[in-house]
Amino acid sequence: MKRTLYLLLFALPQILNAQTTAQKLEKAYQILVKDEQAKYAITSLCVLDANTGKVIFANNENIGLAPASTLKTITSATAFYNLGKDFRYETKLSYTGKIANDGTLLGDIIITGSGDPTLGSWRYEQTKENSILKQWVAAIKAAGIKKIEGGIISDDSTFGTSTIPTGWIWQDIGNYYGAGAGSICWRENQFDVYLKPGSNTGNDVQIVKTVPQTPYIQLVNELKTGGSGTGDNAYGFLAPYTNIGYLRGTWGIGIKKTSISLSLPDAAYDAAYRLQDTLKGLGIASSKSASSSRLLALENRQISSEQKPLLSIFSPTLSQMVYWFQKKSINLYGEQFIKTIAYKQGKEGNTKNGARVVIDFWSGRGIDKNALNMIDGSGLSPANRVTTSAMASILFQAQKESWFADYINSFPDYNGMNIKSGNINDVTAYAGYYTAKNGSKYIVVININNYNGSGISRKLFQVLDALK
Numbered sequence: 488m489k490r491t492l493y494l495l496l497f498a499l500p501q502i503l504n505a506q507t508t509a510q511k512l513e514k515a516y517q518i519l520v521k522d523e524q525a526k527y528a529i530t531s532l533c534v535l536d537a538n539t540g541k542v543i544f545a546n547n548e549n550i551g552l553a554p555a556s557t558l559k560t561i562t563s564a565t566a567f568y569n570l571g572k573d574f575r576y577e578t579k580l581s582y583t584g585k586i587a588n589d590g591t592l593l594g595d596i597i598i599t600g601s602g603d604p605t606l607g608s609w610r611y612e613q614t615k616e617n618s619i620l621k622q623w624v625a626a627i628k629a630a631g632i633k634k635i636e637g638g639i640i641s642d643d644s645t646f647g648t649s650t651i652p653t654g655w656i657w658q659d660i661g662n663y664y665g666a667g668a669g670s671i672c673w674r675e676n677q678f679d680v681y682l683k684p685g686s687n688t689g690n691d692v693q694i695v696k697t698v699p700q701t702p703y704i705q706l707v708n709e710l711k712t713g714g715s716g717t718g719d720n721a722y723g724f725l726a727p728y729t730n731i732g733y734l735r736g737t738w739g740i741g742i743k744k745t746s747i748s749l750s751l752p753d754a755a756y757d758a759a760y761r762l763q764d765t766l767k768g769l770g771i772a773s774s775k776s777a778s779s780s781r782l783l784a785l786e787n788r789q790i791s792s793e794q795k796p797l798l799s800i801f802s803p804t805l806s807q808m809v810y811w812f813q814k815k816s817i818n819l820y821g822e823q824f825i826k827t828i829a830y831k832q833g834k835e836g837n838t839k840n841g842a843r844v845v846i847d848f849w850s851g852r853g854i855d856k857n858a859l860n861m862i863d864g865s866g867l868s869p870a871n872r873v874t875t876s877a878m879a880s881i882l883f884q885a886q887k888e889s890w891f892a893d894y895i896n897s898f899p900d901y902n903g904m905n906i907k908s909g910n911i912n913d914v915t916a917y918a919g920y921y922t923a924k925n926g927s928k929y930i931v932v933i934n935i936n937n938y939n940g941s942g943i944s945r946k947l948f949q950v951l952d953a954l955k
Contacts, residue, residue, distance in 0.1 A: 508927075511953035512544040519935075519950050520546075528938040532950065533875035537920065537928035540883045548879075551860055551872030552936045555909025556816045557918040558866030558873060561859070563809045563894060564885045565845045566824040570831065572890040576603030576802040578671070580623055581794040582630070583637070590633030595775075597794055598623075598758055599642040600671030602836065603802040604823040607674040607758070610811050611803050616674055619800060620765050626798035627771065638775030639763040640783070642790055643755035645670035646826050646836040648781055650727050653838075654868030661723035661732060663748035665867065668822035670836075671755035671779075674699075675819055681746040682721065684738045685712035692721075692738045703760070704752065705731045713737030723749035728781075755779045806893040813897035813907055821865035838863055854880060866909055875932040878918050882930045895920060902948040903955075906931065915943050921954055929954050 512534060520530050531547040542548075566574075578601065584594020600606070607616040650667025651660055659665035666676035681695040692710035710721055717739035725732035729752045751757050759777035766773065780790055802808065812820040825841025834840040842861040850856045858877035862868040885894055898905040898919045906919030916934035923929070931954070933947050 508954065509544045512950065515950040515953040516544070516546060519946055522946060524938045524940045524943055524946070525935060526939070528935050530935045531875045531933070533879040533932045534954070535879050535883055535930040537883065537886065537930050540880075543929070545876065548876035549858070549874050551858065551874050552916075552934045553869050553871055553911065553914045554866055554873040554878065554918075554934060555911045555914045555916050556818075556866040557878065557907050557909035557916045557932070557934070558861070558864070558871055559813055559816065559821055559909075560898075560907050560918050561845065561849075561861075561873070561878060561881055562821045562824055562864040563813060563897065564881055565848055566805060566809065566828065567885075567888065567890045567894060569828045569844075569848065570805055570824075572804060572806040572893055574805040576601050576605070576827075578603050578606055578800045578802075579796065580626055580798040580800070581796050582632070583791040583794055586631055590631050592632045592635045592637060594635075595637035595790070596627065596632075596635060596639045596762070596773075596797075597642055597790060598639070598671060598755075598762065599645075600669075600755065601645055602668075602670055602672075602823050602827050602830070604668070604672045604675065604817075604820045605802045605808060606672055606800070609674075611807065614803065616761070620762060622798060622800060623762055624765060624769065624771075627766065630797055633771060635766070635771065635773040638773050639759040639766070639777045640790055641671050641755035641759040641777075641779040643670040644780045645830065648728075649837055652822065652863040652868055654862035654870040656869070657724065658722055659867060660727070661725035661750055663750055664818050666750035666819050667727050667752075667754070668819055668826065668838075669755055671758055672819065672823070673751065673754040673758040673761070675817065676751045676754040677748045678751055679746045679748050680706065680723070680734070682710065682738050684740050684742060686740075688712055688714045688740065692734075694734075698746075699761070701757075703730055707731065707733045710734045711737050713739035715740045718742055719744055719747065721747050723747065725750060725752050728753050753779070756782065806890065809893065810897045814899055816908075818863075818865035818867050822863060825864035849877070849881060852884060867911065869911055869914070875918075875934055879930050879932045882918065882920070882932070902951060904931070904951065908944075909934075913937050913939070915947060917944075917947060917951070921951070923954055927954075 533545045533548040534543045579599040581597045605614045608614045650669045663677040679698045683693040690712040721736040721738050756779050763777045826836040829840035829844045830836035846859045854877050858874040860872035862870045904921040906917045909916040914936050918932040921929045
């Protein structure tokens with residue numbers, strides 16, 4: 488009896504604290520849902536005890552909402568489970584035909600991709616564009632190749648030709664955050680356009696330059712100068728595999744930015760083009776234009792299967808990639824991850840299969856399939872629907888894994904919490920972890936869809952502050 492009394496006395500403060508926390512959350516949450524900005528919105532909140540997984544407070548937790556970029560927390564966890572934290576992509580450089588005694592390659596140089604989203608990326612020292620090009624050139628020279636009676640060809644066949652998820656919108660896909668995901672990525676599939684506003688509102692905006700130069704892409708400039716303080720309202724409209732793009736919108740007077748980033752319509756082609764151009768500058772000319780397996784297929788041609796290896800380049804580890812994927816919310820990485828997971832399971836490496844594999848994986852770990860309606864791996868599609876309860880459960884399960892330290896390290900710091908943000912049109916969400924000063928640990932997922940006005944994040948943080 489004494490032991491029972493002791494246990495009750497020991498547990499009572501924790502029970503009272505949980506009740507108090509729940510009451511604080513409910514009070515703060517009710518203020519949010521009664522706010523004028525939330526009048527026509529759907530809000531959802533799910534807070535778990537991170538140690539036990541028990542619900543501390545939840546509301547609308549089983550309603551599927553557009554999660555925006557908080558979906559990346561699910562994609563990251565799924566990638567860790569299925570690929571492993573030390574997984575690396577491999578990009579191969581090889582050649583077909585033979586090398587004559589005078590150093591002439593009677594064949595083609597082939598770049599074969601496996602989906603590496605970091606090839607040519609500036610985020611890692613070993614993946615920078617110049618570093619990759621130098622390694623490729625060195626390997627070609629080491630093989631004794633001085634001239635190419637053929638061309639540079641990117642083999643982009645691994646993931647097929649569908650680079651854009653069907654749920655993405657036209658306004659997004661021409662811009663860097665809507666870059667398509669294919670077998671070969673290059674510079675994170677983007678390029679920069681430098682702009683100069685006119686002297687007066689309504690004047691034409693000048694394109695100063697593109698970096699790198701993209702002479703094979705024609706940009707039709709319809710940008711107008713916006714008023715002082717209006718900033719960047721410029722968008723690129725480029726479809727996959729096109730060579731014509733449109734710039735529309737406004738570029739404000741006095742803007743501090745100097746450029747916008749657009750998506751490369753064909754990153755595989757661009758990688759081959761850059762290598763060929765680099766070789767040409769060093770005196771190693773090619774007799775044929777840069778190309779890709781997709782372009783060859785349009786001519787009923789294909790790459791020779793008899794290839795001799797020159798070099799393999801490996802990506803950073805999955806842990807390193809996930810760090811940037813979540814810290815900077817790089818949509819491209821998420822699309823590559825889910826395609827890779829599907830491909831590694833023997834399925835065609837496309838977005839639809841990738842999303843299905845993710846849903847099936849979590850279904851096997853106790854998550855209702857209907858709580859995860861995934862269109863992509865990044866959350867850019869407004870058609871995604873995920874419940875806060877399902878997301879919270881996935882975050883809870885991830886804590887038990889050996890890679891969790893790398894996982895939580897990838898979460899940005901917002902409001903003094905390790906939480907991933909998500910923002911698309913009239914959608915704002917946060918998901919992640921929080922440890923209070925008293926040592927209590929929580930998993931938090933909060934989401935609001937269809938709110939009006941701006942500044943909603945501050946009001947969501949006021950709800951989460953009830954945990955402090």
